[in-house]
Amino acid sequence: MTEILNIYRDIFVSYWWIIAPIALFLFLRHFWVNYLIVKYVRGLEWIVLEVKFPRDVIKTPKAMEQFFAGIHASEKARKFKEKYIKGDLPPWFSIEMLGHGGEIHFYIRTEVKYRNLVESHLYAQYPQAEIIDAEDYVDSIPPGTPTADFDAWGTELILAKEDAYPIRTYPVFFEEKEAEERTDPIAGLFEFLSSLNPKESIAIHILISPISPVTDKQWIKDGENLVGKIIGREVKESKKGLMIVEEARSWLEALGQGIVRFFGLGGEESAVGKEKKVEKVMPFLTPGQKEVVLAVERNIGKIGFKTMIRFMYWAPKDLFSKDKPTVVAGFFRQFNTQNLNGFKINKKSTPGRGKIFKRKREPGQRRFFVGIFKKRFFPFHKLKTRGFVFNIEELATIFHLPGKFVEAERLSKIEAKKGGPPSELPTI
Structure with missing residues (x-):
């Protein structure tokens, strides 16, 4: 040493x-x-849109998956000027479910300049839906919460394993079962949200930012490395160290790769070659290993979003129940699997963390969480609050408009079908 x-x-x-x-x-x-x-x-200028739908709409989560694929077009490459002179950030959206006073509402918070993009792709999948401007419901939370008369508690969810491992997705609930056996994974959540008292509220925020499959390849590389380890292929491990040393190393590696490509001295292994290697090894894997390999490759094969999930419960002190947020956490656990991925609470950002002066520190931690929840803070830098990568299938699994498999009576709906989206809606 x-x-x-x-x-x-x-x-x-x-x-x-x-x-x-x-x-x-x-x-x-x-x-x-x-x-x-x-x-x-x-x-930035923001707008909150509420989405309503007719009572007899019949759609599977596949429609919402296509919606997420559509708004992924907002992804943009940031050059040196945008990143280091203007401070430009990738766009992000907040996809939200609110249970308030026994009613359930769906919202999408977006920058004003992306409103047409959001509406166009939503109407493309749900032509009979109604999209209206809405007041931001988080403004109704009393300032300084928790207070002597009002309380709130919330947390963030993270993945139990690496991002490349997928969660249990909607094909398991819909496409792999007979019609009479199909159940909507969010049905139980809707029933719970519709049972809240008039002064109680629970909101789930799914914040997403599109990642580029060209410039943001780390998620894909991690998945390829996972597959490589399982099938016995040699994997180049990334070395982690001090931030400055790691950043300098990555710059030098990028420069070296550029020189190699410029002089034609080498190249990346083709996707066809990788697939053939996997096919040769697959017969020798255990059933569990085969399932993981296929699931990871399917997961990284779809476009992805940097994702952050938060939920919060707020109510007057005399109605506040610490047990109700656990129901929401339980909803997300139904997507967990032992051999793939699942959700867990991010203890580093959850109010009540720490052992020293815990009771005195918790109110301040709750106020901080309420603040980032109301602002829909998105973690573009490494902090205690952190996100993960979800592909469009995973997003559609945890957020989609209910179809015939959900019968909650208090969903925010329009009473009858509409003829279609507004004629003045711009095409894209």
């Missing part, structure tokens, strides 16, 4: 005039980027 430290010391003494400026630049760059992000976010 002493020899290693001496080597690092000698390197720093010899090359400090190179290392110090680079380290200072990377350190200051993060402060600069954070400043630009705050400035950029404050200038």
